[in-house]
Amino acid sequence: MRTVRGWFQDTAGGLPRTFWYLWAGTLINRLGSFVLIFLAIYLTQERGFSAAQAGLVIGLWGAGGAVGTTIGGTLTDRWGRRPTLLVAHVGAAGMMIALGLARPLWAVAVGALLLGAFAEAARPAFGAMMVDVVPDKDRLRAFSLNYWAINLGFACAAVLAGFAAQGSYLLLFLVNATTTLVTALIIFAKVGETRGPVTTLPVKGMPAQAGALRTILADRVFLGFVALNLLAALVFLQHISMLPIAMGDSGLSPATYGSVIALNGVLIVVGQLFVPRLIKGRSRS
Template structure:
């Protein structure tokens, strides 16, 4: 018992109060996140859209999210974290209800586009605020705890949504909008602004413009590109997996129970992951995560029963559990303080581009080449990601060390023939994260 108390104290102790308010808002919001889980089934069964049309609507959600993360990242740095979060949550709640009442394809598509814009505009602000308030030594724990809350809510939402859908799909939209409003209230009442003014760069260091900084940061952009590949695979569980299970004769409630295994496994094991991967090469962890995730999705090509689909979910969930905290801490270490919101926005943009492309590409591949080709292609992408992480990892670690040493973003300095220092082993080495 004493060992359990010690583990709990080591896992949750010492984190700032603002973090726990954000954590609570995340949990409440995810408990009501019914809509995205069942949107593909809702569009094909309730609205009578084809798989391609459903993929198009989900793609428009992603397009809106891409705009939202870009705008949200800029507002986060210029306007502030708190007002950006409040505006995004209030707008998201309104558009959630509007989408629930939309019927025609154009109206559903427009609703999805605007909902994606507001919902994803909050992501850079939330990520920047987490980095603002949590010291570097505690970020691995904090991001793991937040990811745990996301998936606890997701697991419960997936099961409850399956039964709520039987009472009427409109209920899903109403509950989702309500929990989003509750999160906005928590932020309004309990969370203060965390943005600070960044000090000037040291003498001899010439900072470049914000946009140019990001566009010339090849190390970070390659990291974002690898995440984009992973997101294209991962988001098939929202778009094409429910359709594949429906083709196998399985009900929406069965899909809800199967996909809930993802959240259940993360809730049961995610808090142990930081200790498991602590002290290990982040590049190796990310490469292993990519292989495991690719294998899990690849096996879906052979699934034809609920237990088999459940097994594939458990496998790719292990890859997700390894990937998320490593991604989250790398984003924090590779983001200059004065551009933190915009760097967070660019990373989130990879998720939104995948959100737009994954359902459309998945639907096209499935209709043109077949179900098996889609899932085996996911396995191939996982292997490509693994190689990419192994090759690009050393450069990422050198960049993280340089940012910690200099304290600013990518800089223009005179070329030096001196060798760059090797990346030291971080105290806690290892993130939307499920989205």
């Protein structure tokens, strides 16, 4: 018992209250993250679009996410973490409902593009807020716990959405929108602005934002890391695009796909809690 208590204290103890509000919001949001998991199945089986058209829509979601992340990062620094998170979550909830009600391909495509932009705009603000409120010595634990919540919610959502999809696909969009709004409500009620005074000095002769971009583009290690992540994502994200379509073509139900894809989250949930202790004291590289 003492060992379990000590392990729990090492894993989750001493983190600030604001972190746990953010953690709870993440878990609730991910428990209802039905739309992206089942978007390919919805487009091909429910709406009758081809695999190429479904791939185009999901690709537009990714393109919107790339733009949204960039805009979200800029707004996080200029506008603040809290307002960026609130606007991103409320906008994403609205676009989920709009996407669920859209009928023509062009409307679905535009809805996916805007949904990706709003949904991913929250990521930089959330990460910045985590860094703001968690001391440096505890950040590895904090991000590990948050990643654990993401995958716990993902695993549960995949199974639940698989069964819900057999009744009504619109229900997936409505539940996802609701959990996103609940997360926004938690941030609105319990989380204050965490951005401190801006200390970054601009490069001489150019605005601060341009100077920051120049610094990033000159960092070869960081750019190499980004390139490796891009290559990994090209393979990994097939689990929400081509994998569900291929399983559907093989006669497998949405519930079966949900159970299979949930295994990914389950394995991460089981392993993630032990990773920080395994890599403690080791080189990050």
